[in-house]
Amino acid sequence: MPQASLLRQITDFANRxxxxxxxxxxxRTPVLHEAxxxxxxxxxxxxxxxxxxxxxxxxxxxxxxxxxxxxxxxETTGLPPSFIRLDxxxxxxxxxxxxxxxxxxxxxxxxxxxxxELAQIVTDLIDxxxxxRQIDVVDGCAYPFPVTVICRLLGVPREDEPxxxxxxxxxxxxxxPDTRTSAESERVxxxxxxxxxxxxxxxxxxxVKEPRDDMLSDxxxxxxxxxxxxxxEVLTTAVLLLIAGHETTVNLITNGMLTLLxxxxxxxxxxxxxxxxxxxxxxxxxxxxxxxxxxxxxxxTDIEVRGVTIPKGSRIWLVLAAGNRDPERFKxxxxxxxxxxxxxxxxxxxxxxxxxxxxxxxxxxQIALSELARRLENPRLVEDPPPYRPxxxxxxxxxxxxxxxxxxP
Amino acid sequence: MPADYMGWLRxxxxxxxxxxxxxxxxxxxxxxxxGFAGELTLIGDEPYEPYDRPPxxxxxxxxxxxxHHTELPHRREIDAKWxxxxxxxxxxxxxxxxxxxxxxEVEYDRLLIATGVRARPWFKEEEARLDGxxxxxxxxxxxxxxxxxxxxxxxVFVIGAGFAGSEVASACREMGLPVTVAERAGAPLVGALGGxxxxxxxxxxxxxxxxxxxxxxxxxxxxxxxxxxRAVHLSDESVVEADVVVVSLGSLRNTExxxxxxxxxxxxxxxxxxxxxxxxxxxxxxxxVFVAGDVARSPHALFGYQFLSLEHWGNAVAQAQTxxxxxxxxxxxxxxxxxxxxxxxxxxxxxxxxxxVPPMGEQLMITQGSPAERRFVGVYGYQGRMVAxxxxxxxxxxxFYQRQIERGAPFPVEFPTxxxxxxxxxxxxxxxxxxxxxxxxxxxxLSGYSPADQQLVxxxxxH
Numbered sequence: 030m031p032q033a034s035l036l037r038q039i040t041d042f043a044n045r046x047x048x049x050x051x052x053x054x055x056x057r058t059p060v061l062h063e064a065x066x067x068x069x070x071x072x073x074x075x076x077x078x079x080x081x082x083x084x085x086x087x088x089x090x091x092x093x094x095x096x097x098x099x100x101x102x103x104e105t106t107g108l109p110p111s112f113i114r115l116d117x118x119x120x121x122x123x124x125x126x127x128x129x130x131x132x133x134x135x136x137x138x139x140x141x142x143x144x145x146e147l148a149q150i151v152t153d154l155i156d157x158x159x160x161x162r163q164i165d166v167v168d169g170c171a172y173p174f175p176v177t178v179i180c181r182l183l184g185v186p187r188e189d190e191p192x193x194x195x196x197x198x199x200x201x202x203x204x205x206p207d208t209r210t211s212a213e214s215e216r217v218x219x220x221x222x223x224x225x226x227x228x229x230x231x232x233x234x235x236x237v238k239e240p241r242d243d244m245l246s247d248x249x250x251x252x253x254x255x256x257x258x259x260x261x262e263v264l265t266t267a268v269l270l271l272i273a274g275h276e277t278t279v280n281l282i283t284n285g286m287l288t289l290l291x292x293x294x295x296x297x298x299x300x301x302x303x304x305x306x307x308x309x310x311x312x313x314x315x316x317x318x319x320x321x322x323x324x325x326x327x328x329x330t331d332i333e334v335r336g337v338t339i340p341k342g343s344r345i346w347l348v349l350a351a352g353n354r355d356p357e358r359f360k361x362x363x364x365x366x367x368x369x370x371x372x373x374x375x376x377x378x379x380x381x382x383x384x385x386x387x388x389x390x391x392x393x394x395q396i397a398l399s400e401l402a403r404r405l406e407n408p409r410l411v412e413d414p415p416p417y418r419p420x421x422x423x424x425x426x427x428x429x430x431x432x433x434x435x436x437x438p
Numbered sequence: 439m440p441a442d443y444m445g446w447l448r449x450x451x452x453x454x455x456x457x458x459x460x461x462x463x464x465x466x467x468x469x470x471x472x473g474f475a476g477e478l479t480l481i482g483d484e485p486y487e488p489y490d491r492p493p494x495x496x497x498x499x500x501x502x503x504x505x506h507h508t509e510l511p512h513r514r515e516i517d518a519k520w521x522x523x524x525x526x527x528x529x530x531x532x533x534x535x536x537x538x539x540x541x542x543e544v545e546y547d548r549l550l551i552a553t554g555v556r557a558r559p560w561f562k563e564e565e566a567r568l569d570g571x572x573x574x575x576x577x578x579x580x581x582x583x584x585x586x587x588x589x590x591x592x593x594v595f596v597i598g599a600g601f602a603g604s605e606v607a608s609a610c611r612e613m614g615l616p617v618t619v620a621e622r623a624g625a626p627l628v629g630a631l632g633g634x635x636x637x638x639x640x641x642x643x644x645x646x647x648x649x650x651x652x653x654x655x656x657x658x659x660x661x662x663x664x665x666x667x668r669a670v671h672l673s674d675e676s677v678v679e680a681d682v683v684v685v686s687l688g689s690l691r692n693t694e695x696x697x698x699x700x701x702x703x704x705x706x707x708x709x710x711x712x713x714x715x716x717x718x719x720x721x722x723x724x725x726x727v728f729v730a731g732d733v734a735r736s737p738h739a740l741f742g743y744q745f746l747s748l749e750h751w752g753n754a755v756a757q758a759q760t761x762x763x764x765x766x767x768x769x770x771x772x773x774x775x776x777x778x779x780x781x782x783x784x785x786x787x788x789x790x791x792x793x794x795v796p797p798m799g800e801q802l803m804i805t806q807g808s809p810a811e812r813r814f815v816g817v818y819g820y821q822g823r824m825v826a827x828x829x830x831x832x833x834x835x836x837x838f839y840q841r842q843i844e845r846g847a848p849f850p851v852e853f854p855t856x857x858x859x860x861x862x863x864x865x866x867x868x869x870x871x872x873x874x875x876x877x878x879x880x881x882x883x884l885s886g887y888s889p890a891d892q893q894l895v896x897x898x899x900x901h
Contacts, residue, residue: 081837083806083815083855117857118807330853381834 036066040421046414048321048424049363052351060337067324067344068337071351073358073375075334079326079347080380086327087382089114108226109261111269113382114325120381122255127266130247132388140388143181147393150177151400158436163411166401166429171282174397175275178389183267184232184243196225201276229267233260244270274386280319280425281394285310286401287429288317290410292365296402303399308367310394314353314376316365321350321424323378349375350424406434447547448766451476454536454544456526457552457692458482460490460751461731461758465550466516468762478518479544481536483525486577492751494580495602496784499587499609505580526553529699531718534726547726548765551696551708551716552758554732555689555749560597565659570667571683574602586682587613594618595670595680597656599626601783603686604639608785611646618649618678620656620670623871631792631828633869634802635816638809638830646786651676659683689749691733701727707735707747712774714761730754730761736775740844741795741825750781778840779826782833788812791833793840794826797870804862805851807832815839818868819849 038044038051052071055061061069070076079085089110112123129135154170164170176197180190199221202214233249240246248263258266289296289309299305326345331338339345352375354362359371377384384390401408411430418427453469455462458480466478482488490508497503521538528537529549536544557575560566570591572583587594587610594610596603599621610617623629625636626643643650651672660669660677670678696703701724702717703709708729709717714736716727729736731754735747756777764772782791799818807814807830815835818826824847827839850865 078838078841081835083835083838083857084853086856118811118813121813121857329856379834380837383834 035061036063036069042417042419045417045419045421045424048350048421049354052348052354055348055351056355060334060339062337062339067346068334068339069346069348070334071348071355072335073352073355076347076349076352076375077379079334079345080375080378080382082332084328084330084332085345086116086329087114087120087325088116088327089325091116091327091329108265108268111265113269113273117381123258123262123266124381124385126251126253126255126258127248127270127385129251129253130244131385135253136247140392143178143389144392144396146181147178147396148400150174151397155400155404155436162434163430163432166286166431167279167283167426168428170397170401171279171286171429174282175278175393178393179271179274182244182389183270184236184241184245189228193225193228196221196228197271197275200225200272225268226264229264230260233263270386274389276420276423276425277319277384277386278390278393280423281310281313281390282397283425283429284317284319285313285394285398286431287410287415287426288313288365289398289402290408290431291413295365295367296408299399299402303395303403305367306395306399307391308372309398310391311372311374312365312367312369313394315359315372315374316353318350318353318374318376319423319425320376320378321422322346322348324422349378404437405431406437408433444766444768447476448473449475451547451766452479452545453477453548453550453765454479454481454546455550455552456481456536457550457554457731457733458484458520458522459488459552459554459731459754460510461552461554461754462550463488463510463512463516463758464755465552465730465758465762466518467513468759469766470516471514472763472766474766476547478516479521479546480518481521481524481526481538481544483523483539484576484578485523487520487522489577491575494577495574495605496609498580499584499606500612501584501588505577505584508577525695527695529696529701531700531724531727548728549726550728550730550758550761550765551733552729552731552754553692553695554754555691557685558687558690560659560685560687562658565661565667566685567665568659568661568667568683569665570681571659571685573685574606575689583682583684587615591615591681593678593680594682594684595620595678596684596686597670598686598688599623599639599643599650599652600629600686600688601627601781601785603684604643604785605783606684606686607643607648608646611648611786616647616649618651618670618680619643620651620654620672622653622655624652626650628869628871629797631796632799632802632818633871634866635809635828636869638812642786642788642812649678689732691747693733707733709745710734710736712737712739712776713764713772714757714775715764728761728765730757739774739776740778740846741798744795744798746779746795748779750779752780753777778844780836780840788830789833790828790830791836792826792828793836794818794824794843796826796828796868798825799868799870801849801865802868803849803851803865804859805855806835806857806862808859808861817849817851819851819865822849823847824849824851 039048044051055071059072059075070079112120131139154173158164158169176194180193185193199218232245236246236249240250248258251257324346328339328343330341356362377387409432411432415426415429418425455465462480466480488510490510493503493508498505525539526536527539534546557573560571573579574583594615594617596607596619599619604626607617607619624633626639628636655673656670657673658671659667662668667683670680691705691707693703693708700718702719710729711723714728714730715723716729717723732749734757735745737743738746757775760773760775778793779795780793796818798820801819803817804814805817813831815827815829815832817824824842827836829836
């Protein structure tokens with residue numbers, strides 16, 4: 030049975046650098062079901078429909094009740110489930126409260142007003158390259174950037190950022206299924222979660238007494254029609270923003286730089302026209318989405334997809350990255366083309382769980398990519414493909430070494 | 439006629455579009471995008487280039503957007519001759535000529551009529567002329583109403599609690615202005631969404647401090663000595679003092695200019711086939727006159743081939759594109775306009791959206807959320823089928839329901855959904871008012887005749 034090996038191949042690290050031929054094969058069986066495995070959906074329109082389907086649940090509790098597969102593991106933060114793993118109405122309530130301090134209509138300018146600050150953080154990181162003529166884009170920029178940003182957004186004091194990072198790193202590392210197998214790294218991650226939780230709790234207590242203009246203050250003092258979050262809910266939400274907004278952004282920036290180095294004509298155009306970064310980032314979200322698949326859905330009743338009845342309680346994987354290159358939806362899908370008229374993608378998902386941090390992720394990637402393009406003189410990829418992280422869901426290079434001739438001011 | 443008429447038409451034909459608003463502009467763009475290289479003329483009675491209307495009753499009234507900056511973005515260069523500020527006054531079908539108010543005439547090889555609708559004015563002309571009696575349809579209307587609201591009137595009176603009237607009331611409350619709304623039916627929005635959802639809209643208005651009067655009509659507007667409106671008289675004999683009165687009684691189709699032309703045009707719009715070709719008054723399809731947007735009325739396969747006349751933004755765009763495409767291609771390449779009706783509104787901080795044709799529904803089920811929380815999805819059923827859905831602050835699910843409607847999914851809705859509440863397990867009567875009762879112009883006209891003025895009894899042949 031040739032299909033039986035397909036999921037195995039997708040999770041197999043050997044295929045991490047280029048999973049797209051596998052996705053193409055996957056699309057030939059739009060509803061793929063291997064024995065005891067999840068139902069795997071890979072065509073654009075089916076994924077899009079299921080993301081809007083109220084018969085599909087994201088509830089972590091329902092998930093564990095029906096058994097796990099290797100990617101559908103519950104959150105291991107030691108906190109109650111965040112809104113990403115809840116269904117309405119709880120999901121809606123928590124997401125609304127979080128959004129009231131993040132986006133429109135209550136805070137339409139919060140993200141945009143960080144533009145200058147974001148640019149400064151990137152500038153400082155690039156200045157930090159000093160006299161080097163080779164850098165790792167991951168460690169030198171893509172990785173430290175989002176942590177600093179989320180610290181500023183939440184309201185972590187600048188002097189605490191190094192401590193904060195020291196906790197975040199092992200937690201993020203623990204998201205990789207491979208590293209999770211090590212008891213030692215799990216112990217370290219557990220310890221870091223505890224420390225981080227206690228630290229955030231301290232900040233929360235401060236913000237109750239002395240609110241400031243940051244998201245933690247807004248969360249602890251939310252007084253809208255939905256009422257307030259409990260302290261536990263605030264902590265869960267803060268950790269969600271931290272983790273979900275982290276690895277994904279690192280990968281978006283790194284995949285972006287890699288793709289631009291492979292398509293030097295766009296790197297050149299971006300250097301001259303930073304506005305092009307808007308289109309480039311959208312096309313990246315289609316072409317190399319940081320979240321390759323959503324493994325955390327269950328159906329709460331029998332549903333039919335393309336003539337296949339998926340029984341109640343089945344686990345469903347939505348392979349966003351396969352849908353993004355579905356020729357039924359996109360012309361010439363395997364071509365990186367930021368000039369395409371029809372710039373659409375499933376990179377941020379869709380429906381009620383569509384990426385909460387999308388406005389921030391977009392801005393971070395736009396700024397980082399246009400600054401890297403502008404300042405690195407004659408950048409060249411040292412190794413293609415670069416070494417990848419093990420994770421099949423949050424896919425991206427572990428290192429991206431780039432040679433260059435100097436830094437433009 | 440040239441042997442290759444279509445080739446000739448595409449190269450050097452003359453296309454005239456009457457109506458320079460959303461549908462007209464999008465049609466012009468589609469014509470050019472699809473390779474029409476001939477002469478293109480857009481005729482509009484307003485002096486402005488096409489602008490967007492939805493913000494006029496929302497952001498513009500709140501001062502969050504300037505009425506002068508709601509121009510519709512052009513999607514491409516259209517290289518058209520614009521005849522703005524001049525209305526079309528007549529059509530000669532045989533000679534293929536449009537007559538203009540300035541006496542000019544414009545010849546066409548293909549004509550697209552997209553004249554839309556206008557606000558229904560207050561029926562007593564003298565009272566309608568009182569200073570402070572406003573309509574809200576055009577940009578000028580919005581400028582005028584915004585100026586009056588900003589001046590801080592003591593009370594605003596809104597006649598009619600359809601979507602537009604309710605949006606005005608919402609804007610007034612947001613600005614802290616006292617507002618009274620009068621509605622002939624039992625609740626706001628009943629014509630569009632039925633009494634069950636109307637009750638939710640009622641609560642929404644009352645909670646937000648609107649003085650809502652239902653089951654009443656306005657009998658007269660009273661002016662002061664210098665001709666300013668000062669009070670509104672109601673059928674329950676009450677009198678409400680107000681210095682701004684917004685007449686929000688729906689709309690009238692702009693078809694009067696076609697009187698005597700022989701087209702199948704009347705108060706309910708211009709009938710056309712699914713390919714947007716206008717019918718003449720004998721029910722024969724024309725081949726060179728097309729219709730799109732609010733003024734069109736076309737059959738829809740999903741809704742029993744009812745002639746739907748839709749005042750929906752999205753319909754104007756989709757129908758214009760289909761009409762434009764069909765205007766310049768051979769019969770076999772034509773497409774039907776089978777757009778899924780959809781509209782949105784926002785009022786009192788709630789986003790309301792619907793897909794399908796709610797007024798066709800007999801029954802309603804709340805399948806997600808709860809009306810008491812003002813967040814829910816309701817599904818309308820007609821003869822065992824799902825025909826529409828409405829959401830209050832739950833827009834992201836509607837796509838699912840749209841697909842269900844498209845495939846004629848059964849009603850009642852038996853399958854479980856996330857956030858299904860106990861009260862949503864049984865269908866209830868959707869409670870639409872008797873369609874034979876007069877009401878302000880509905881956003882969806884279901885059939886050619888109003889049951890009230892139907893004089894013909896038609897007996898279809900039975901085989």
